[in-house]
Amino acid sequence: MKSVTGYGLLVECFWFALFCGSATHLLADSVYHKWEKLYLVHHWPVTVCMMNENECNNPPMYWTIHGLWPDKAAECNRSWHFNISELKDFMEDMREYWPDILHTNHTHFWKHEWEKHGTCAAQLETLNSQKKYFQKTLELYRKIDLNSFLSKVGIKPGSTYYQLTAIKEALESFYNIMPKIQCIPPEEGRLQVIGQIKFCFTKEFTLRNCTEEQSGLFSALEDDFFRTEDLSVCNDTLTYYPSHMKTHKHFAANVVVI
Ligand SMILES: *[C@@H]1O[C@H](CO)[C@@H](O)[C@H](O)[C@H]1NC(C)=O
Numbered sequence: 001m002k003s004v005t006g007y008g009l010l011v012e013c014f015w016f017a018l019f020c021g022s023a024t025h026l027l028a029d030s031v032y033h034k035w036e037k038l039y040l041v042h043h044w045p046v047t048v049c050m051m052n053e054n055e056c057n058n059p060p061m062y063w064t065i066h067g068l069w070p071d072k073a074a075e076c077n078r079s080w081h082f083n084i085s086e087l088k089d090f091m092e093d094m095r096e097y098w099p100d101i102l103h104t105n106h107t108h109f110w111k112h113e114w115e116k117h118g119t120c121a122a123q124l125e126t127l128n129s130q131k132k133y134f135q136k137t138l139e140l141y142r143k144i145d146l147n148s149f150l151s152k153v154g155i156k157p158g159s160t161y162y163q164l165t166a167i168k169e170a171l172e173s174f175y176n177i178m179p180k181i182q183c184i185p186p187e188e189g190r191l192q193v194i195g196q197i198k199f200c201f202t203k204e205f206t207l208r209n210c211t212e213e214q215s216g217l218f219s220a221l222e223d224d225f226f227r228t229e230d231l232s233v234c235n236d237t238l239t240y241y242p243s244h245m246k247t248h249k250h251f252a253a254n255v256v257v258i
Pocket residue numbers: 077079080081
């Protein structure tokens with residue numbers, strides 16, 4: 001008797017697991033492909049080089065595009081392959097503002113960005129082709145014009161250090177929103193190094209605050225192309241904004257107040 005019950009239970013469990021398994025799978029799929037806001041991610045090429053030692057020379061001395069990322073989704077359509085011909089009308093801008101800092105051939109980077117992030121962003125009609133996605137990103141980058149803003153207010157790379165709060169206040173007073181600023185955490189006796197600035201947009205492409213995502217399963221989206229997954233939100237302390245790749249020997253030397 002006991003063994004029969006045991007068997008029945010086992011069969012039920014089997015069907016239950018099968019059902020639950022596929023249900024969770026479907027659920028995961030749809031949840032993973034849902035997103036709310038877009039990050040326009042700028043990175044500082046010198047810092048990217050510092051994080052990928054010996055892999056680059058002559059990084060651009062301006063903030064370049066890392067990507068345009070939906071906040072909670074990745075790889076939404078694996079059969080939508082990258083096609084570089086779609087970028088041919090604005091290839092010059094791609095090379096200048098969205099370069100692969102580590103490699104001379106940028107194709108692999110752009111392919112990665114499309115497949116991981118673009119295929120999810122493409123849920124919007126305004127971004128539903130590769131041409132639209134890359135072009136819109138360039139347009140948003142120009143609109144933000146971060147490089148001009150930073151140099152206008154005197155935040156320049158070099159051997160000076162900035163209080164992060166000063167950078168934050170300057171950005172917030174100009175853009176009226178708070179971008180997300182990420183740094184390499186300080187090595188022993190050194191300062192944090194600024195690495196990425198993420199501006200958040202609504203699905204209608206208006207700037208919004210990058211309020212912190214709730215922690216949990218879907219919150220840890222970071223791109224792994226340049227090992228920037230080692231970056232974390234900067235703390236309100238002194239911050240190094242490097243103009244060259246050599247690790248900074250000094251610290252807390254020249255603090256610039258802006
Ligand atoms: C995925 O992309 C392919 C190729 O563009 C397209 O035909 C298909 O409809 C897309 N699938 C979804 C679910 O969007």
